[in-house]
Amino acid sequence: MFRKAPHMTSLLHKSYLHSMRTSITLPPEYTLKNSITIHPQKLSNPEVSTLNNGLKVVSMECYGPISSIGLFIKAGPRFDVFYPSGTSHLISKLAFLSTNKYESRERILEVLEPTGSVTDCQMGREEMIYKLMGYRDQIEIMAEVLSEVVFRPRITLEEIEKARNLVLNDLKTFSMNPDMEPLLTDYTYASAYSLNTVGLPSVCPEGGVSQIRREHILWYLSAHYRPNRIVLAGLGISHSALLDIAGKYFEQPEVSWGEAKDEPDESIAQYTGGEIRIERNLPPVIGPNPLPNLAYFTITSECVSYEHPLFFAYAVLDIMMGGGSSFSAGGPGKGMYSRLYANVMNYYTFVYSAQSMLHIHGDTGIYSLYGSVPHEFSNKLCQILIEEMKRLSQLPGHEELSRAKKMLQSNMLMNLESHVIMFEDLGRQILVHDRYHNAKELYERLENVTSLQIVEAGEKLLEGKLSMVAVGKLDLIPSLEEVEQVLHNSKKRLDSSNRFKIFS
Amino acid sequence: MSLLVRSLSRFRLLRTQLRFNSTQRFKQALLNNPETQVTTLSNGLRVATENTGLQTATVGLYIDAGSRWETESTNGTAHFLEHMIFKGTKNRTQQQLELEIENMGAHLNAYTSREHTVYFTKSLSVDIPHCLDILSDILTNPLLPEAAVERERDVILREMEEVEKNVEEVIFDYLHQTAYQGTPLAYSILGPTKNIRGITRSDLIRYITTHYHPARIVLAGAGGVDHDQLVKLGEKHFSGLGRTMDVDSFPELEPAFYVGSEVRVRDDAMPAAHVVLGVEGVGWSHPDYLPLMIIASLIGSWDRSVGGGNNLSSKLAQMCSETDWMWSFNTFNTCYADTGIFGLYFVCDKMEIDNVVWNIQREWMRICTLVTAAQVERSKNIFKTSLYMSLNGSTPIFEDIGRQLTVYGRRVPLAEWNHRIDQIDEDVIRRVATKYIFDRCPVVAGVGPIEALTDYNRLRSGMYWLRS
Structure with missing residues (x-):
């Protein structure tokens, strides 16, 4: 069998044969007829509507050929309380699989093919996000698929089995991560809230995944995936177009789970304080050079919710403390002069990481200091971080305060460059606050943070009950009680020799 | 019956028409991107x-210079210089430099690759003049004090120790070492320990005076940046650059030779x-270049913690989800000048290397011979989306x-990318x-427990199919 070679001249007019260095003439459909100009007002202020069934619709315009559409749902591990632990984690692995209309994931991808879209499901502590990002003119196909996968999934036993394996893989990956994220965040929440609301684990506990049955998943979905708990968000689409789409696919969505049996848990988060200690020798990181045997810990105190007037002070305080890990990349601008860098990381070379962490929700919030260090130095680092915490009740310097404010302001504006972040911010804000605070408003509120507010915020942290997590080799890590004593008594220090009294 | 048929065909007609209109609109949206403006200053x-x-x-x-030179x-040296350049200038100490950046809420960063070196700041638009002042200062007046070196x-x-912990980096260094053996592309970016211990201040200065010629530099800006303002700032800060350099003494790029090898x-731990x-x-x-990028998106990638890949056409991703051989895979198409x-x-699992290799090669052969129009179409869409989203x-x-100004001498408009990709079947x-x-x-x-990695001769014989 011979195939005729294509004739060279017939190929030469094809543009892919030209070097990328030479520009090619484009066909006439590429001449710009009338440019799509968008009023600047529409680029920073979204429009919000509520459908009759309670579903909120929010949209904003943007430039470029890509649009995003997604559903933000009040669900997630916070609401796992009446279900086996890890139900949300498993559900997040069941996204974009077979539905009543589309018999397989392959079929869905086939339908989405002309839209060039990327699908994604993300789980937060109190929200689930299902989103699609694709060509601007194909958004209706994306919306139809979105409505199918969220409201009418089949959730077959085979799919559940596969999702269980994905969860188990996650657990393996998390335990090998040198930062201990996100397990450590989970433990931090658990220590601060015992097992209520946000304190529930987001990572499925070891051995727990086999406890979750299909009925649990369906009950969960029927209780939480209701229109009044959902925000439909679109970026790169006009509000009227999104409302049309919402009316077609989200106004009265048929669901595949029948009547709701349960009501969602609406309890308010209760900060309890507490201590979690998990002794273990950490597995070596994959690679030729394993890490030394580290001890990880967090010291946490309650702060405020989003709505509290001190929220902005905490956000600034978090940047002012800053910090990071010793092997993080980045040059000036990453917070080199934040307190945890300048006073801890640069000063004590044994520290692996020292970092400030702020977790805020609609009804509560926590502030933590996180440290990881070779275990023989762990009580030293505890002492150092407690000293840093004590300093929070002192007046901050003018320069460090204005630097922290400026860094936060510019980071916020830089984040808005990104289509992905912009979109998530849009949906989340409507879900949590019911309204959108635009960059200008946040910028000004940050500008108004005073040094007295920082002191007030710091004092509140010191007065409250502490929580503590310690993971790894724990021989030298003090107990929560000792940490509290040192924090409240200026003379007391953590002394390594104390710990060995038992032998003397 | 006939009514039904007619209405069906009418419906189809309507749909194609709609489609046509919407692709038109899509192409319009591609054009509605701000144009890239380019000005060449008198020094190049x-x-x-x-x-x-x-x-x-x-x-x-x-900058069009990197470890390959x-x-x-x-x-x-190129990488060493990237480190040293933040250590202060004739006008600013290191601490002053860092504080100026942090107090603006800006970021200053740099990286070196085999062919390129990049220095940039990210800041509020109003601070661009200040940032450019800093950038020009560190490049034209670096102090490079001996003690700091x-x-x-x-x-x-x-x-280097940190990099060696990252197996991906290590394995790609090995790959270049063997594929381009005997040519400068084989060098790692960090250089050997011996050189890191031996590089002197004068080596660094020589590197700057040889390679940082204005004709090899692009001053680029994106975001809220005014072209005329940047041209003026470029003239103000960089017009003195390269005055002492001789254009004829431009170092020549040594050609790279690829060797199958x-x-x-082996590390069984x-x-x-x-x-x-x-x-x-x-x-x-x-x-x-573009057809190869589309083949790369056709073969796709997979990670066991994420599950099903996004490309249906990827038989390899399908294999991964049906077996538990693979931990992850990634297709790459790394490019250099020539x-x-x-x-x-x-x-992958150490006991399954041979199975995995066999399947990869079968997938490669499938693409050489049997790839279908639908699979190519799908991969083109995936590639386009990733291009626009990047x-x-x-x-x-x-x-x-x-990068585009450096490697293509121009910025290829989105519409042209789109048109070029559309031509590929x-x-x-x-x-x-x-x-x-x-x-x-x-x-x-290969790095790790690779005793079972297929012998080279067998691998080589898997690179063809015998067919009539």
Whole structure:
């Protein structure tokens, strides 16, 4: 069998044969007829509507050929309380699989093919996000698929089995991560809230995944995936177009789970304080050079919710403390002069990481200091971080305060460059606050943070009950009680020799 | 009955019409992107910007120089210089420099690759003049104090330790070492320990005076950046650059030669086998660059913690989800000025390497011979989306402008990308895949428990199919 070679001249007019260095003439459909100009007002202020069934619709315009559409749902591990632990984690692995209309994931991808879209499901502590990002003119196909996968999934036993394996893989990956994220965040929440609301684990506990049955998943979905708990968000689409789409696919969505049996848990988060200690020798990181045997810990105190007037002070305080890990990349601008860098990381070379962490929700919030260090130095680092915490009740310097404010302001504006972040911010804000605070408003509120507010915020942290997590080799890590004593008594220090009294 | 048929056909007509209109609209949206403006200053420095009118911006210098211009004894200088350049200038101490940046809420960063060096700041748009003042100061007046050079050796050696913890980086260094053996592309970016200990202040200064010629530099800006303002600032700060340099003494780029070969670094203590299989690809501006990128998105990638890949056409991803052999795999098409490597990096169970390799090669052969129009169409869409989505924010756009000006001499408009991709069909894909993969000598790098990694001769014989 011979195939005729294509004739060279017939190929030469094809543009892919030209070097990328030479520009090619484009066909006439590429001449710009009338440019799509968008009023600047529409680029920073979204429009919000509520459908009759309670579903909120929010949209904003943007430039470029890509649009995003997604559903933000009040669900997630916070609401796992009446279900086996890890139900949300498993559900997040069941996204974009077979539905009543589309018999397989392959079929869905086939339908989405002309839209060039990327699908994604993300789980937060109190929200689930299902989103699609694709060509601007194909958004209706994306919306139809979105409505199918969220409201009418089949959730077959085979799919559940596969999702269980994905969860188990996650657990393996998390335990090998040198930062201990996100397990450590989970433990931090658990220590601060015992097992209520946000304190529930987001990572499925070891051995727990086999406890979750299909009925649990369906009950969960029927209780939480209701229109009044959902925000439909679109970026790169006009509000009227999104409302049309919402009316077609989200106004009265048929669901595949029948009547709701349960009501969602609406309890308010209760900060309890507490201590979690998990002794273990950490597995070596994959690679030729394993890490030394580290001890990880967090010291946490309650702060405020989003709505509290001190929220902005905490956000600034978090940047002012800053910090990071010793092997993080980045040059000036990453917070080199934040307190945890300048006073801890640069000063004590044994520290692996020292970092400030702020977790805020609609009804509560926590502030933590996180440290990881070779275990023989762990009580030293505890002492150092407690000293840093004590300093929070002192007046901050003018320069460090204005630097922290400026860094936060510019980071916020830089984040808005990104289509992905912009979109998530849009949906989340409507879900949590019911309204959108635009960059200008946040910028000004940050500008108004005073040094007295920082002191007030710091004092509140010191007065409250502490929580503590310690993971790894724990021989030298003090107990929560000792940490509290040192924090409240200026003379007391953590002394390594104390710990060995038992032998003397 | 006939009524039904007619209405069906009418419906179809309507749909195609709608489709046509919407592709038209899509092409219009591609054109509705701000244009890239380019101005060449009298000393040869090019200023290129894309103004998206944001309140923040990334500006910086994209320099056509990297570890590839080094020699065996100077390998590591480009990277060493990148470290030293933040250590203070004739006008600013290191601390002043860092504080100026942090107090503005800006970021200053740099990186070195085999062919390029990049210095940039990301800041509020109003601070662009201040940022450019700092950038020009560190590039034209670096102090490079001897004592700091000495101190920095240990920092770089520590960084080297960190890099060596990352198996992916290690394995790609091995890959270059063997694929381009005997040419400067084989060098690692950090350089050997011996050089890191030996590089002196005068080596660094010589590197600047040889390579940082304005004709090899692009001053690029993206985000909220005004072209005329940047041109003026470029003239103000960089017009003195390169006055003492001789254009005729431009160092020549040594050609790179690809050699099909292998390197195996066995370590049975590691939990999984890491392997790269590759063939010689093409340079940035070669016409076959785009077809190879589409083949790469056709083969796709997979990670066991994420599950099903996004590309249906990827038989390899399908294999991964049906077996538990693979931990992850990634297709890559790395390009340089005149050459490139196309291949696949995978992490798998040590007992299944042979199965995995066999399936990869079967997939490659399938693309050379049997790939279908639908699969190519799907992969083109995936590639287009990833292309448009990668331009997400001012820093990626800045990098794109700098890189394209350096490797293509111009910024290729989105509409042109779109049109070029549209021209590629399954015939092109088969032709290009056959040209670069079929019966070619592969390059292989393996790290970890790789006793069972297929012998080179068997691997080589898997690069063709015997057919009538």
